[in-house]
Amino acid sequence: MNIRSKGILFTLFLSVCLLAMSLNLSTKAVANEQTSPSSDVVWTAETSNPNVLGWMKGFPPPPDKIIRFDNGSYFEFPQMRWSVCHFQQLMPTQSVSRKLFGAVPLEKNELPELNQVTFMPWDATKPMTWEQAFSANFTDGIVVLHHGKMVYEKFSGCLTPANRHAAMSLTKSFVGLLGEMLIAENKLQEDRLIKDYIPELANSAFADASVRQVMDMTTGLDYSEDYADPNAEVWQHAAAGNPLPKPKDYTGPRTYFEFLQTVKKKGEHGRSFGYKTINTDVLGWLISRATGQPLTEVLSEKIWSKIGAEMDAFFTVDSIGTPFAGGGLNAGLHDLARFGQMLLNNGMVANQRVVPEAVIANIRQGGDLQAFAQAGYSSLKGWSYRSMWWITHNQHGAFMARGVHGQSLYIDPAADMVIARFASYPVAGNAANDPTTLPAYEAIADYLLKRD
Amino acid sequence: MNIRSKGILFTLFLSVCLLAMSLNLSTKAVANEQTSPSSDVVWTAETSNPNVLGWMKGFPPPPDKIIRFDNGSYFEFPQMRWSVCHFQQLMPTQSVSRKLFGAVPLEKNELPELNQVTFMPWDATKPMTWEQAFSANFTDGIVVLHHGKMVYEKFSGCLTPANRHAAMSLTKSFVGLLGEMLIAENKLQEDRLIKDYIPELANSAFADASVRQVMDMTTGLDYSEDYADPNAEVWQHAAAGNPLPKPKDYTGPRTYFEFLQTVKKKGEHGRSFGYKTINTDVLGWLISRATGQPLTEVLSEKIWSKIGAEMDAFFTVDSIGTPFAGGGLNAGLHDLARFGQMLLNNGMVANQRVVPEAVIANIRQGGDLQAFAQAGYSSLKGWSYRSMWWITHNQHGAFMARGVHGQSLYIDPAADMVIARFASYPVAGNAANDPTTLPAYEAIADYLLKRD
Known part of the structure; x- marks a missing residue:
C-alpha cells in the first residue's frame, strides 16, 4: 500500500468521522450567514439549498455535482x-x-400565526420571528405539536415528510431511554460495573465505570473529540467504525466494539460531566448484551413499532453490522415528533403503555447539576444531563435531545408541546445555533400557553 | 497498488458480480439436496437455514460467523x-x-390443505407435495393469493413479513412495466433508437437498437454473462457497478452508465432473444432520461405508492447512486404479492387505476415466439419474453417475473391467482429449481380452479 493509497484511505476515515458529534470547527458564524470552512463563500439557507445547488x-x-462517501467531501x-x-x-445501514x-x-390544527411569534436571539439587538429563525437555523424541517396536534410544520432543502434525515446525536437519547427501560426491567442494574456485563472491556477505561456513570456521561476517559487535533482519539474511533475495507497495513481497531476496548482512563468516574460519544457506544453494547438483540431490533420492538411510526428508521453500521449507537439514527421528522409526543404523554400512545411512567420521570428529574456545571457550557447554565438527555430545569420542565447540526427534539410539558426539528446548520456544535434556537422554542411555548 | 491489494479488489468485484443474474455454476443439484460449489457439504434447506447457522x-x-460485503464470501x-x-x-442502497x-x-382466507396438493416434478418418478416443495426450493417465503385473498403464506430462513428480500431479476419486470407505461404516455416511443434518447450510447452496441428491442432483449450484444469465464464482460459490468472505492490503477468504467457505453455489437438486433441484464440497465437509463427522475422515484410514484405497500422497498446502487435496474430491488414479500395482484386486476387497486389496462394486455400477449425459441431454453418450450416479463403462453395465460435463486412472481389469470416467492436456492439459474417450481404452481392453480 503506497503513500497515495494511504492518503486516500486516511481521507476515507476523515470523512466518516464527520458523522460523529460535537465538532468544534472554527468558522465565522455570523447570525444567519455562515462561512464554509473550506472557502470564503458566505452561505445562507437559500443559497446552500441542495435542490438549488443541484447535487446528484x-x-x-x-462530475462537479457528484457526492461520494469515499472522497471525504460528502x-x-x-x-x-x-x-x-x-x-x-x-x-451500509440497518x-x-x-x-x-x-x-x-x-392530526392537524394549523396555527400559521406562529410564523409571526417573535423572540430575542441571545446577544442580538433586535427581535427575530419564528419564520425568520427557520432559515437562520438552516432548518430542513420542523414540526410543532400542541395538545397532541400538529399546529405547525414546514420542510425545506432535502427533507420531505416521506424521507429520512440524520438524527446524529439525537440518537443518544433514544439509546439512553432504552437503557433506562432495561434498568426498569432489571435487565441492567445502574450500579453494576461495565466489566460485569462486558468482560471484553475489563482492561479499558470503562471497566470500573457503573452503568449509571456511562448513561450520564460522568466517566473519566482519555478521549478527545477535538476534530482540530489530528491525534485526537476521535479519529481512531471513526477509522474503527468506517464500514469501508481497511488498508492492508492498518493495525488499529476494526469495529466500534474493538475501539472501545482501547480507551484508557483519565481522572475518576462520577466526578464531572464529559460529553463523549463513546459512552453511548458502550451503552449500545450493554443493551445488546442484556437483550441478545441488535440495538436496531431493541429499538424496533420497544419503541418504533409502538409509536405509530409511518416509516422504518435506520442506523449506519460498521463493517460487522454494529449500529452506530452514538449517532447513527436516521428517521422521518413526523416519526421523531411521534416519539416526542409519546414521552410528553408519559409513555402512552393511544391508551397503550410504551414506556413506564417512572422511566420518563427519572429522566426528567435530571442528572448531577454540579457535574454538569463543571463541563462549562456557558449558555446552558443550570442544565443537566441524564440518561443521554439534556434537561433544561427551566420553569416548564423542558428536556431535549440534541444533534450536532441543530437537530432537536424539545419537549415542554408545561406548554404540552413538542418541537421536532432536523437541520443542517453549517457549524458543527449547538453553541452556534442555540442563540436562535432555544429562545425561539421558549417563545412558541409561551405563546401556546398564553393562547390556551 | 501492489499485487496483494489488487487481489483483494478483484475479490471485491467478484463478490458484487454475484448480485447479477443467470449464473450457470455447475453444482451437483440432486432433488432437494444441494452441494455447495466451495465444499462437499450437502446442504438442505434445514441445515443451511441462516438462523440455525448463526450468521452475524x-x-x-x-469471527467465523461474520459476513462481509468486501471479502467476497457474502x-x-x-x-x-x-x-x-x-x-x-x-x-449503499436507495x-x-x-x-x-x-x-x-x-385479507386472509387460509387454505391449509394446499400443503397436501401434489404434483409431479419434471423427470421425477414420484410426486411431491406443495409442502415438500417449500424446502426443496430453499424457499424463504411464499404467499398465494386467490380471488384477492391470501390463502397461503409461509416464511422461513431470514425472511419475515416485516423485512425485505433481494428480488434480483424480478427487478427487471418492474422496470419493464415502467417502460411500457412510459410508452403508453408517449414519453418513450418503442420504435425510436436508443441513441436518440441517450447520445452517450451513440458509439455503443445499443445505438441503433430500438426501445422495443431493448425491452424484449432481442439486441445483438458482444456480452457474456458466463460467470465461469474470467474474461466474460459480466465481470467488467460488476466492477463498474461496485459501490466500493476503485483501486488506484483501475482504468475501466466506474459506473453502470459508463459500462453501458463500452458494450460492442455482435450480430443483428431484433433476431433472437438473448437474456442479458444490461438491456435492463439501458431501460433504467431511458426511464430516467424520459422522466428526469431516478428509477427509484419513478417506481415509487407510479407503482409503490399506489399498491398499498406496507414497506418501502430499496435498490442497491453504484458509486454515483445509480440504482441497479437489472437486479437491485429488495422488497417485502407481501408487497410483492400486492404488486402481482394489481397486475392480475388489470392495473386496478381498490377502484383506483394504477397501470393502464392496455399496458398489461400488451405484456400478456407476449413477445416473439421464434426469437425466444432460438435462445434454447429446453424447459420453457413455447414461452416468450416481453417487456422483461416471462410469458408462459399456457392455457391459463400465466406470466412471470423470475429471479436467479428461485424468486418468482407467478400470475395466473385463469385461476385468479398470484404466487409470490422469495428463495435462496443454492444453484444460480432457474433451470435448477423449475422442475419443482413450475409444476407446483400449475398444480395449485388447478386445485384452486377446481375448488371454485
Whole structure:
C-alpha cells in the first residue's frame, strides 16, 4: 500500500468521522450567514439549498455535482445539506422496523400565526420571528405539536415528510431511554460495573465505570473529540467504525466494539460531566448484551413499532453490522415528533403503555447539576444531563435531545408541546445555533400557553 | 497498488458480480439436496437455514460467523441465505418510498390443505407435495393469493413479513412495466433508437437498437454473462457497478452508465432473444432520461405508492447512486404479492387505476415466439419474453417475473391467482429449481380452479 493509497484511505476515515458529534470547527458564524470552512463563500439557507445547488441531479450528474462517501467531501458544507438526507445511499445501514402496525395519524390544527411569534436571539439587538429563525437555523424541517396536534410544520432543502434525515446525536437519547427501560426491567442494574456485563472491556477505561456513570456521561476517559487535533482519539474511533475495507497495513481497531476496548482512563468516574460519544457506544453494547438483540431490533420492538411510526428508521453500521449507537439514527421528522409526543404523554400512545411512567420521570428529574456545571457550557447554565438527555430545569420542565447540526427534539410539558426539528446548520456544535434556537422554542411555548 | 491489494479488489468485484443474474455454476443439484460449489457439504434447506447457522449473531459475532460485503464470501452458499435479507447492511442502497399512504391490508382466507396438493416434478418418478416443495426450493417465503385473498403464506430462513428480500431479476419486470407505461404516455416511443434518447450510447452496441428491442432483449450484444469465464464482460459490468472505492490503477468504467457505453455489437438486433441484464440497465437509463427522475422515484410514484405497500422497498446502487435496474430491488414479500395482484386486476387497486389496462394486455400477449425459441431454453418450450416479463403462453395465460435463486412472481389469470416467492436456492439459474417450481404452481392453480 503506497503513500497515495494511504492518503486516500486516511481521507476515507476523515470523512466518516464527520458523522460523529460535537465538532468544534472554527468558522465565522455570523447570525444567519455562515462561512464554509473550506472557502470564503458566505452561505445562507437559500443559497446552500441542495435542490438549488443541484447535487446528484442528472443521469449521470455532472462530475462537479457528484457526492461520494469515499472522497471525504460528502460532509463538507454545503454538500452536507444533501448528505443528511442520503446516508442510506452513502453507506451500509440497518433498518429499525416499524413492523407492520398502522401509522397513528398526526392530526392537524394549523396555527400559521406562529410564523409571526417573535423572540430575542441571545446577544442580538433586535427581535427575530419564528419564520425568520427557520432559515437562520438552516432548518430542513420542523414540526410543532400542541395538545397532541400538529399546529405547525414546514420542510425545506432535502427533507420531505416521506424521507429520512440524520438524527446524529439525537440518537443518544433514544439509546439512553432504552437503557433506562432495561434498568426498569432489571435487565441492567445502574450500579453494576461495565466489566460485569462486558468482560471484553475489563482492561479499558470503562471497566470500573457503573452503568449509571456511562448513561450520564460522568466517566473519566482519555478521549478527545477535538476534530482540530489530528491525534485526537476521535479519529481512531471513526477509522474503527468506517464500514469501508481497511488498508492492508492498518493495525488499529476494526469495529466500534474493538475501539472501545482501547480507551484508557483519565481522572475518576462520577466526578464531572464529559460529553463523549463513546459512552453511548458502550451503552449500545450493554443493551445488546442484556437483550441478545441488535440495538436496531431493541429499538424496533420497544419503541418504533409502538409509536405509530409511518416509516422504518435506520442506523449506519460498521463493517460487522454494529449500529452506530452514538449517532447513527436516521428517521422521518413526523416519526421523531411521534416519539416526542409519546414521552410528553408519559409513555402512552393511544391508551397503550410504551414506556413506564417512572422511566420518563427519572429522566426528567435530571442528572448531577454540579457535574454538569463543571463541563462549562456557558449558555446552558443550570442544565443537566441524564440518561443521554439534556434537561433544561427551566420553569416548564423542558428536556431535549440534541444533534450536532441543530437537530432537536424539545419537549415542554408545561406548554404540552413538542418541537421536532432536523437541520443542517453549517457549524458543527449547538453553541452556534442555540442563540436562535432555544429562545425561539421558549417563545412558541409561551405563546401556546398564553393562547390556551 | 501492489499485487496483494489488487487481489483483494478483484475479490471485491467478484463478490458484487454475484448480485447479477443467470449464473450457470455447475453444482451437483440432486432433488432437494444441494452441494455447495466451495465444499462437499450437502446442504438442505434445514441445515443451511441462516438462523440455525448463526450468521452475524452475537455482539460481536464470532469471527467465523461474520459476513462481509468486501471479502467476497457474502454470496457464497450458505452465507447467501443470510445475505439475501441483508443487502441494506452490506452496501449503499436507495429507497423506493411507499410515500405515506396507508397499506392495503391483505385479507386472509387460509387454505391449509394446499400443503397436501401434489404434483409431479419434471423427470421425477414420484410426486411431491406443495409442502415438500417449500424446502426443496430453499424457499424463504411464499404467499398465494386467490380471488384477492391470501390463502397461503409461509416464511422461513431470514425472511419475515416485516423485512425485505433481494428480488434480483424480478427487478427487471418492474422496470419493464415502467417502460411500457412510459410508452403508453408517449414519453418513450418503442420504435425510436436508443441513441436518440441517450447520445452517450451513440458509439455503443445499443445505438441503433430500438426501445422495443431493448425491452424484449432481442439486441445483438458482444456480452457474456458466463460467470465461469474470467474474461466474460459480466465481470467488467460488476466492477463498474461496485459501490466500493476503485483501486488506484483501475482504468475501466466506474459506473453502470459508463459500462453501458463500452458494450460492442455482435450480430443483428431484433433476431433472437438473448437474456442479458444490461438491456435492463439501458431501460433504467431511458426511464430516467424520459422522466428526469431516478428509477427509484419513478417506481415509487407510479407503482409503490399506489399498491398499498406496507414497506418501502430499496435498490442497491453504484458509486454515483445509480440504482441497479437489472437486479437491485429488495422488497417485502407481501408487497410483492400486492404488486402481482394489481397486475392480475388489470392495473386496478381498490377502484383506483394504477397501470393502464392496455399496458398489461400488451405484456400478456407476449413477445416473439421464434426469437425466444432460438435462445434454447429446453424447459420453457413455447414461452416468450416481453417487456422483461416471462410469458408462459399456457392455457391459463400465466406470466412471470423470475429471479436467479428461485424468486418468482407467478400470475395466473385463469385461476385468479398470484404466487409470490422469495428463495435462496443454492444453484444460480432457474433451470435448477423449475422442475419443482413450475409444476407446483400449475398444480395449485388447478386445485384452486377446481375448488371454485
